[in-house]
Amino acid sequence: MTRARRSALLALPAAAVLALTACGSSDAPAGGAATDGDGGAAPLQVAASFYPLQWVTQAVAGDRADVTSLTQPGTEPHDLELSPQEVATAVDADVLVTLQGFQGAVDAAADERGGEGVVDVAPAADLEPSPGTPPGEDAAEDDHEHEEGHDHEGEDHEGEDHEGEEGHDHGLEEDPHFWLDPVRMSSVAEAVADGLADADPDGADVYAANLADVRAELADLDAEYSEGLATCDSRDLVTAHQAFGYLAERYDLVQRGVSGIGGEQEPGAARLAEVAQFAEANGVRTIYTETLLPADVAETVAAETGATTAVLDTLEGLTDESPGDDYPSVMRADLETLRQGQGCS
Structure with a gap:
């Protein structure tokens, strides 16, 4: 059991720890792929931080991975908080796919893993501070x-915790919403395929073939938007x-x-x-x-x-x-x- 896995399990109730460690007894030895009950390769267990990353990861992985989103349907991802069980999912997954700087709780889980098996798509997404917005219109x-012009005279702020203010609008230095651009999404798909292949070299050809299909789908979307608008x-x-x-x-x-x-x-x-x-x-x-x-x-x-x-x-x-x-x-x-x-x- 890794240090990261032990740390995550310490945050869980005793019953949950027993259940997770029992489930983990079939983990593959270091450097080898997990196997299913019939001796075949078991699907990779992948945690994606929110829906767009879940979709692109599952599309690239196909049947070689089970991809779970850490952000539940209907939840605003900007405000995500993870339960102890969800932290364990993020820490113990074979691969964690995330957008560094977007969701602090997921960033913390990535740090808990020590960077191992983490696919950060931010470089591939090529984020910008205020894309599509003219100067003076931010x-x-x-x-x-x-906020700075607000008169705080007479307000008692002693003892207030301002650490959470980084989650406010002015704490996001770059716009995270890259997925609404199919071209950027295509670059992210390639980064995800590389990350999956690193974790599962035997599946590299499958990931490459699926990536070609995903990029073709995204190219079609780009063409439809270009023509339609x-x-x-x-x-x-x-x-x-x-x-x-x-x-x-x-x-x-x-x-x-x-x-x-x-x-x-x-x-x-x-x-x-x-x-x-x-x-x-x-x-x-x-x-x-x-x-x-x-x-x-x-x-x-x-x-x-x-x-x-x-x-x-x-x-x-x-x-x-x-x-x-x-x-x-x-x-x-x-x-x-x-x-x-x-x-x-």
């Missing part, structure tokens, strides 16, 4: 300035929060988010007025809400400008309200929503 900066009445994309910057950058749209990258921070009255004024002045007729966030912010702007609202799915996690049952189908549903909302022909 809602996160507006929110931060509003080529000619539109409006190229201004007003969203509930800055989740669609990479999509906007890829397809020549300009994003203006009411809230910042994380979406947790309520925009101030000044920001709401600013976005409403922009929407009205530029004839923006659709304000986009999201599946996993309250619609009230976008609805406020729409009500002030006479615009309508439409739902764009950020694909951070599937729910019963998602317009599709997997990544490609939801991306295609989003494309149709955008075509209608932006007046594309």
